[in-house]
Amino acid sequence: MSVKLKLKNSKETAQVDDKVAKFLNENPYLVKVGFLANLRRHSRGYAFFQKNWPLGDGSYKNETIYLHKLVAEIFCKKKATKERLFVNVINNNPLDCRLENLEFATRSVVVRNVNKTENKFGYKGVIKSGNKFKAVLFNNRVRLDLGSFNTAAEASAAYKKKTAELFGKGKK
Structure with missing residues (x-):
């Protein structure tokens, strides 16, 4: 079963598995920063969270979390290799963050899979x-x-x- 997540700046929704939705709703850090309430659609189609945190010296620290990367890092297996691995969205829909649609792959595989x-x-x-x-x-x-x-x-x-x-x- 999958769950649809609302995006703050779009009528579109991101899609995740039940266990991923449970994690996103229960993770103390993600709840504290309002991850789900501030999930937006990036210009390239990905769902992401971004927040600027004020620092004591007047500057800001920017935090950006891409949903597909977060889901893959926590729930998908990474094969042992010396090559750098990236998250590949198998069906080319960057808002489809279901586990069956995410995999770790080399850059050449990811690039080959892009339209x-x-x-x-x-x-x-x-x-x-x-x-x-x-x-x-x-x-x-x-x-x-x-x-x-x-x-x-x-x-x-x-x-x-x-x-x-x-x-x-x-x-x-």
Whole structure:
């Protein structure tokens, strides 16, 4: 069963499991700082808490807690590795903080799972080379050129096919 958490600045809600909601409602520190009452939606879609605490010298200390990171750190298993691990939101919905939707993963896995593209063609893994479009993929820091195509859509299809082959269907 899951619980929906209201966000202070949005009509959207964040979703967590029952045991996570219980923890958030009973943790003495989170209750003291008003974590749930001040949960907001970040411009990138994540649920977060942020508070500025006044210090004695007139300055402030900023505290920011992202809901997905808090939930993962407390409830998700972290595999033993020398690589730095990040919280991956499996279904790409940053407000879905249910345990089945969070995992620790390397940066390459997290980046591969993001929908965002920053090229002008609108397709992930597509670059222009002369009058053609190339599909390019990186695996273990090794560049794989997947071929040249007449259209960006054809290059994107090749990229998606190879990505599914290498990393499974759920990854972009």
